[in-house]
Amino acid sequence: MAKSLLFDCSYTEIWVHPKNWKTLTSKKSLELNWYVECKFIDPLFLEKYPKGFPFRKKLNKFRTLEERKAAIQVLLTEIPKLFEDKGWNPITKKYMIPEAIPINGVLHPKLNFIEALEIAYLKLSVSDGVIKELRRIIAKVKKSAEQQRIDFSISEVHSGHVRDLLDYLNLTPNEYNKFLTHLSIVLSDLVEKRMVFHNPIKDIRKKKTVKKIRETLEVDELNKIFSILKTDYYTFYRYGQIFFHSGARSAELFRVQKKDVYLEKREYRITIKKGNSYREVIKVILPNALKFWTEIVQECKTEEDYLFTRNLQPSVTPTQPYQITKRWKRLVKDKYNITADFYALKHLFLDELDKATSESSMLSKGMASHETDVTEKVYLVGRNSRKNEALKNIRINVITA
Structure with missing residues (x-):
């Protein structure tokens, strides 16, 4: 039949x-x-x-x-x-059954690997910094695929494909590991969306790297810089004071709006974005920085104003935190032969906080928003409030400018 x-x-x-x-x-x-x-x-x-x-x-x-x-x-x-x-x-x-043709801009298992990455990364719930880094990395991987004439669908991707694409770029061990970490974020998302069955990055070993000693600033050197900034570039000086006494990152401070600041409590709220994880944290305004916080909040015209935008002044239009790195290079590193990055201020502050407190490890971790003690995180809910109250009485008398 x-x-x-x-x-x-x-x-x-x-x-x-x-x-x-x-x-x-x-x-x-x-x-x-x-x-x-x-x-x-x-x-x-x-x-x-x-x-x-x-x-x-x-x-x-x-x-x-x-x-x-x-x-x-x-x-x-x-x-x-x-x-x-x-x-x-x-x-x-x-x-006789025509094979499904992927629609432009829509994810599909038959879609070219690079095209799938280009579509998927823009839809990730990650920080702007991660998106920017993914844009750079995917562009490099795309160039590698084009020059090697490697073409395969996202559903076919395996660890050998990824190795071939990355090995061709002759990356340093640190860059190689960074590429793996960031590509893994996108591929994990594509696994969830059933575009690929397994994240091939899990089968690739990271390369061994040498952890370099981070350059730091001496207190005297920092005071000289701040003294110049106070006179010539006041808004940068003010931001430097706030940043130094916060223990936070610029990416977090640049997301702070007037409605997130509680001057009467000497606290402010930030959103910490790491990878695809977000969490809100209440941070303390230290006595040394209170006048700068008060000053910039008073300059805000609405509750929706971001505190640090163009020229590091308040407005409703947010700006990117990478301007701090560029400004530090232009106004400090290039002018005064300083090699330490702006981020060195955070490490100097946390070091000084350790010296100034008897509960140094607990308080410095709190200011840096690090959580490593699982018991403390899960059970001792009130401890963060007690840490914050203790921090409000700490003075870090390092900057005299």
Whole structure:
């Protein structure tokens, strides 16, 4: 009995030669002609194949009975799938069911790997800094794929593909590891969206790196810089004072709006974004920085104003924190032959906080918003409030400018 297919096509029952293939045990039977066959009927080709097109799969290439019998079992299952599910026409050698073509800008398992990355990373719930870094990394990987003429769909990606793309770029160990970390974020998202079954980054080892000693600023050196900034670039000086006494990152401070600051409590709220994890934290305004916080809050015109925007003054239009690095380079590093980065202020502050307190490890971790004690995080809910109250009485008398 024939099985109906698309466009009035059909195929007959599948048979095996020799008929008694299941019971054959003699090696002599290997001399017989072994094959699996059916007739494929297409009404457009009845004149040429009136009894149907003979669709035959020969099995004589298999050298043992076990191999031939196993191959028959596979073909008896796969041939119906080939005709019914995939629409294969053995006469025209084309699929009658057209393969789905990815729509521009829409994720699809058949989409090119690079295109899938370019679409997916923009939809991630991560910080602006991570998005910017992913844009750079994906552009580099795309260039590697183009120059090597590597082309594969996102559903086919495996660790060998990723290794080939990255090895070609001759990255330093630190950059190589950074590429792996950031690509893993996108690929994990694509796994969740069922574009790929496994994150191949998990199968790639990171390279060994040497952790360099971070350059720091001496207190005297910092005071000289701040004295100049106070006179010539006051808003930068003010931001430096706030940043230094906060223990926070510029990315976090640049998201602070007037409505997030509680001067009467000497506290402010920030959102910490690390990877795809977000959390709100209440931080303390130290006595040394209170007048600067008060000053900038008073300059705000609405509750929605961001405190640090263009020229490090309040406005409703946020700006990117990378301007701090550029400003520090232009006004400090290039002018006064300083090699330490702006971020060195944070490390100097936390070091001074350690010196100024008897509970140094607890308080400095609190100011830096680090949580490493699981018991403290889960059970001692009130401890953060007690830490904040203790911090409000700490004076870090380092900056005299």
